[in-house]
Amino acid sequence: MPLLAQNDLDQRVAKELDSLVATYKHLHENPELSTQEKESSALVAAELRKIGYDVTDHFGQYDSPGLISYGIVGVLRNGSGPTVYVRTDMDALPIVENTGLPYASHVKVKRADGAEVGVMHACGHDIHMSVFLGTARMLAQLKQQWSGTLVMLGQPAEETVGGAHAMLRAGLFTKFPKPDYVLALHDGSDLPAGKVGWHEGSILAGADSVDIIVRGYGGHGAAPQRAKDPILIASEIVVALQTIVSREMDPQIPTVVTVGSFHAGTKHNIIPDEAHLQLTVRTMTPVQREKVLAAITRITKGIAAAAGVPADRAPIIEVAKDNVPATINNPELTRRVAAALERGLGKENVLPGEPAMASEDFSLYALEDPKPPICMFHLGAADPAKWQAAKETGARLPGPHSAEFAPVPEPTIRTGVKAMTSAVLELLKK
Ligand SMILES: [Zn+2]
Ligand SMILES: [Zn+2]
Structure with a gap:
């Protein structure tokens, strides 16, 4: 000017x-x-x-x-x-x-x-x-x-x-x-x-909210062999999700995967049917976003399968529609x-x-x-x-x-x- x-x-x-x-x-x-x-x-x-x-x-x-x-x-x-x-x-x-x-x-x-x-x-x-x-x-x-x-x-x-x-x-x-x-x-x-x-x-960053329902089979807390414990499976998922940022993503590009909510069960001696996780995901590009969301799906489903959860009880993973790129x-x-x-x-x-x-x-x-x-x-x-x-x-x-x-x-x-x-x-x- x-x-x-x-x-x-x-x-x-x-x-x-x-x-x-x-x-x-x-x-x-x-x-x-x-x-x-x-x-x-x-x-x-x-x-x-x-x-x-x-x-x-x-x-x-x-x-x-x-x-x-x-x-x-x-x-x-x-x-x-x-x-x-x-x-x-x-x-x-x-x-x-x-x-x-x-x-x-x-x-x-x-x-x-x-x-x-x-x-x-x-x-x-x-x-x-x-x-x-x-x-x-x-x-x-x-x-x-x-x-x-x-x-x-x-x-x-x-x-x-x-x-x-x-x-x-x-x-x-x-x-x-x-x-x-x-x-x-x-x-x-x-x-x-x-x-x-x-x-x-x-x-x-782009922000996504992800809801995961880990489904097992409930039962008596004293008879775990007859149940499929979703709390343990969900716990393994929470830990394994940490590897997305630390092992899969380019360290030069910031990424966040946070599990902000974990709800399951009602009482000491009951293994529940389900565990619910809520995640926030932050990414800087569309390509990176797709990669992180795919990794969440792969890890979640893989851990449930490894625990012996049958395919018809596989985890339900929902990415909220009101995401922001x-x-x-x-x-x-x-x-x-x-x-x-x-x-x-x-x-x-x-x-x-x-x-x-x-x-x-x-x-x-x-x-x-x-x-x-x-x-x-x-x-x-x-x-x-x-x-x-x-x-x-x-x-x-x-x-x-x-x-x-x-x-x-x-x-x-x-x-x-x-x-x-x-x-x-x-x-x-x-
Ligand atoms: Zn503001
Ligand atoms: Zn503002």
């Missing part, structure tokens, strides 16, 4: 900052759980309409017919050229906030099971929405600097990974302009406010975005990011026709002094999903708006 344009952007962002920070604090104080983003989405939609976007609200269709999708699609057409999507998520987490901030959330809601839970924007999706609205304002103001179509996407239910799917299934890429690029950012405390980070290729940043797009970030923020403020084993349904946008290149970059949100102390002394620095996660609003939002605006301007430059 030429220097003059850069100064212009800096000044425009500075002008909007007070109002964006006020919006942030309002959103932070009024978080809503996944699929319940009624007020947040209404705010986002109203803001986009005010500045001239053609807005569709309540967009999306969940699997469960009773749920309303609060998806927002705001379109700004500005001549010929590519179409860029910018996505924000809008939902908060069931966490009791413990930041002590003056604008902390005190929201409590009753869940479907009747339990009362606190609600907190502990993943910073309130930061994302504020940056998103700032970016929408900047690009509306700077229309003479770009040509093409901008689609601002407010996605519900990221934390429960139903939102992207709901919007795609409702025809996001067919009812609205087809995307050439899809961008997003995520905040965190790995970087101080004022900095952004990027990484090409896999940046977030790995988030893979398109390398070419990511390098282009990174160069724009360096021009927009200064080289010293753009750092190499690192992949993490968390998951995101942002990954799904890359898999839907026309399979657009996607790029998510990291937005530093940590208090720079605390970040420095954490680096030097190892002091604890709470990050996303912590009750104490406390982004510093002003520099984080300023940097986010400048970063995302610079990235879009690069992709839609005249």
